[in-house]
Amino acid sequence: MKLDAFFNPKSIAVIGASREPHKVGHRVFRNLIESGFKGNLYPINPNANKLLGLKCYKSVLDVPSEIDLAVIVVPARIVPSVVEECGLKGVRGIIIISAGFSEVGREGARLEREVINICRKYGMRMQGPNCLGLISVQSHVNASFAPTMPMPGNIAFISQSGALGSTILNWAIRNEIGFTKFISLGNEADLNATDFLEALEDDEETKVIGLYMEGVKEGKRFIEVARRVVRKKPIIAIKAGTTDAGIRAVSSHTGSLAGSDTAFSAAFRKAGIIRVNTLEELFNLVLAFGSQPVPKGNKVLIVTNGGGPGILAADACEKMGLELPLLEHEIREELRKLMPPHASLNNPLDVLGDADENRYRLAVEAGLKSNNVDGIIVILTPQAVTPCEKVAEVLVELGKTSEKPLIASFMGFEETSNIIKILKRGQVPNYAFPEAAAFVLKSMYDYNLILSLPAEEHVPKVKIDEAEIKGIIEKARSKGRSNLTIDESIKVAKAAGIPVPKATIARSKKEAGELAEEIGYPIVMKIVSPDILHKTDIGGVILGVKSREEAEESYDILLRRAHLLMPHAKVMGVLLQKMVPAGREVIVGAIRDRQFGPLIMFGLGGIYVDFLRDVSYRLCPLTRAEAAKMIEETKAYVLLRGVRGEPPSDIDAVIDVMLRIAQIMVSFEEIVEMEINPLFVYKSGEGCLGVDIRITITSKYNR
Numbered sequence: 001m002k003l004d005a006f007f008n009p010k011s012i013a014v015i016g017a018s019r020e021p022h023k024v025g026h027r028v029f030r031n032l033i034e035s036g037f038k039g040n041l042y043p044i045n046p047n048a049n050k051l052l053g054l055k056c057y058k059s060v061l062d063v064p065s066e067i068d069l070a071v072i073v074v075p076a077r078i079v080p081s082v083v084e085e086c087g088l089k090g091v092r093g094i095i096i097i098s099a100g101f102s103e104v105g106r107e108g109a110r111l112e113r114e115v116i117n118i119c120r121k122y123g124m125r126m127q128g129p130n131c132l133g134l135i136s137v138q139s140h141v142n143a144s145f146a147p148t149m150p151m152p153g154n155i156a157f158i159s160q161s162g163a164l165g166s167t168i169l170n171w172a173i174r175n176e177i178g179f180t181k182f183i184s185l186g187n188e189a190d191l192n193a194t195d196f197l198e199a200l201e202d203d204e205e206t207k208v209i210g211l212y213m214e215g216v217k218e219g220k221r222f223i224e225v226a227r228r229v230v231r232k233k234p235i236i237a238i239k240a241g242t243t244d245a246g247i248r249a250v251s252s253h254t255g256s257l258a259g260s261d262t263a264f265s266a267a268f269r270k271a272g273i274i275r276v277n278t279l280e281e282l283f284n285l286v287l288a289f290g291s292q293p294v295p296k297g298n299k300v301l302i303v304t305n306g307g308g309p310g311i312l313a314a315d316a317c318e319k320m321g322l323e324l325p326l327l328e329h330e331i332r333e334e335l336r337k338l339m340p341p342h343a344s345l346n347n348p349l350d351v352l353g354d355a356d357e358n359r360y361r362l363a364v365e366a367g368l369k370s371n372n373v374d375g376i377i378v379i380l381t382p383q384a385v386t387p388c389e390k391v392a393e394v395l396v397e398l399g400k401t402s403e404k405p406l407i408a409s410f411m412g413f414e415e416t417s418n419i420i421k422i423l424k425r426g427q428v429p430n431y432a433f434p435e436a437a438a439f440v441l442k443s444m445y446d447y448n449l450i451l452s453l454p455a456e457e458h459v460p461k462v463k464i465d466e467a468e469i470k471g472i473i474e475k476a477r478s479k480g481r482s483n484l485t486i487d488e489s490i491k492v493a494k495a496a497g498i499p500v501p502k503a504t505i506a507r508s509k510k511e512a513g514e515l516a517e518e519i520g521y522p523i524v525m526k527i528v529s530p531d532i533l534h535k536t537d538i539g540g541v542i543l544g545v546k547s548r549e550e551a552e553e554s555y556d557i558l559l560r561r562a563h564l565l566m567p568h569a570k571v572m573g574v575l576l577q578k579m580v581p582a583g584r585e586v587i588v589g590a591i592r593d594r595q596f597g598p599l600i601m602f603g604l605g606g607i608y609v610d611f612l613r614d615v616s617y618r619l620c621p622l623t624r625a626e627a628a629k630m631i632e633e634t635k636a637y638v639l640l641r642g643v644r645g646e647p648p649s650d651i652d653a654v655i656d657v658m659l660r661i662a663q664i665m666v667s668f669e670e671i672v673e674m675e676i677n678p679l680f681v682y683k684s685g686e687g688c689l690g691v692d693i694r695i696t697i698t699s700k701y702n703r
Contacts, residue, residue, distance in 0.1 A: 005125070019045070075098065076100030127190070131162055131184040135179070137182075153178015156209045160215070168212075180206045226271035237273045263617075266618055298321065298374065313409070320438055327372060377437045477699055496661070526574065554574075559574070587606075590665045590675075599619055616630040624655060
């Protein structure tokens with residue numbers, strides 16, 4: 001998507017340009033003048049003749065020339081009429097800075113819809129409303145009311161918060177960090193985060209994209225676009241609203257464990273977006289990605305003039321999965337001849353507290369030459385004899401030609417010191433503490449792994465009996481039910497090729513005895529009701545039934561318990577199920593997220609799943625590799641591999657079940673949640689069995 005009217009306009013009108021310096025309309029117009037915009041500027045103000053030396057017009061319709069971009073800063077109530085005039089004028093893009101729309105209530109939402117309809121009528125694109133504006137540094141466009149204009153650079157930033165955007169701009173100026181674009185999204189009534197990501201995809205000036213998100217529109221398209229963009233440049237995102245507060249009540253473990261933030265984590269992972277948890281981490285990463293090459297591996301050399309900071313860096317690297325290899329023997333022998341005898345040539349490589357710039361140069365050059373090193377962390381603690389500025393200059397010099405990331409941690413210096421300024425101006429990212437430097441290299445290595453993945457996912461097409469499943473769902477929906485019964489859920493699983501024990505429903509005491517004889521003992525008996533999802537909570541499950549008499553007696557017991565504890569529940573009978581040998585208990589489930597679609601879940605199963613919360617999630621469609629990785633991320637994987645001489649479990653069979661559930665969720669949007677808990681997993685080659693299955697659907701009356 002091209003958004004040249006926003007990023008590279010030839011002419012801009014500011015509608016609501018004010019003569020009063022304290023007003024937003026004045027600030028926006030002054031920013032455009034002071035940013036050095038080279039095109040035509042038109043202040044629109046019916047009550048003024050001139051503004052800051054330029055002729056004012058009463059309306060955009062009075063401007064004699066074409067207008068690419070209009071920035072609107074007038075009260076919300078008159079915005080629709082102003083937008084109508086922009087449409088008549090042929091304006092290509094508008095930025096509505098004015099507030100008072102959907103963020104304030106029903107009337108504001110009505111105004112917003114009216115504005116959207118006008119934009120669509122004339123084919124205009126709109127940013128906002130209720131936003132800070134837009135900055136395109138290379139085009140000298142500061143169409144915002146931000147207090148300052150950032151210097152040119154290679155970082156673009158998209159923010160759903162104007163206030164946070166101002167903070168980020170101030171940070172960039174204070175730290176002499178250059179930007180290409182800054183976009184404040186506001187209400188995203190038309191253009192949204194995905195649109196701007198797509199516009200930045202082929203922007204040659206932008207090397208890295210920072211993203212602050214509170215929510216997302218067009219979730220699936222967001223993932224598709226981001227997957228393309230990250231192949232060309234990294235996206236670093238921070239997501240606000242990560243707690244479970246406000247999550248809707250759900251009936252299954254799958255839903256209750258998902259939380260309000262899980263879908264976003266899965267979406268970022270699917271798209272290849274690097275997620276951070278704090279603004280500091282976001283700043284650290286955009287700084288490094290904007291100035292350093294991506295490491296080809298995870299092997300790090302630490303160069304330090306202090307033992308303690310070196311150890312902290314080594315600990316941080318190891319915890320993050322980075323390797324600390326030794327330099328090749330020949331390189332270490334060369335260094336040994338040039339370094340003091342007490343210098344440690346291991347990793348961390350300690351150049352000692354009295355190291356000068358030449359000693360640092362030797363150590364860093366050794367790391368750059370080594371095939372065992374993919375990235376270097378250079379730590380400097382200020383000693384009385386340390387020529388700090390000269391060391392900084394050496395790093396800048398070496399960094400200009402380095403094909404490996406060179407990360408500094410000059411500790412104990414003020415950000416305003418000349419030493420730190422040398423590093424900043426020389427494009428060597430510096431972090432106050434070595435743990436942050438290690439985090440940066442780990443994140444850059446993660447991005448390398450993202451780039452190494454195939455661009456197109458191979459999603460296996462799993463064969464399922466869609467006609468059978470559709471019939472089961474439609475029958476339940478026709479009766480207004482939103483939960484399938486246990487026997488219906490088992491039939492869905494069987495139709496999808498998921499192995500389940502032999503089972504059938506008894507609707508009378510006598511029938512329970514007869515069916516028990518047919519199935520063979522021992523058996524499990526479970527109450528069947530679409531209104532009773534957690535059967536064990538009311539004693540709705542009886543295990544180890546060994547005779548006809550027990551089966552008939554258990555039938556009566558189960559019905560009495562259901563009527564006593566859930567008198568309003570509709571009981572449809574009792575399920576008799578062949579009791580199977582216990583295996584490793586895992587849970588496989590799925591829940592449909594409104595923004596991103598179905599999420600698949602895997603974890604340690606049984607009654608403790610809610611407490612242990614040992615689960616992982618991925619978005620559909622699911623690949624075999626993703627399913628395997630999900631299992632490996634959990635503690636359940638340790639048990640499935642086999643511990644203390646136990647044989648490994650049939651992980652391939654579990655993956656097959658996960659892929660089949662994913663296929664069900666993709667094929668049937670009516671299914672809201674599905675869960676198998678427990679799924680008994682047996683020894684390798686012996687498969688698995690879904691013992692208890694729950695499926696929630698959208699009823700006919702609640703789509």
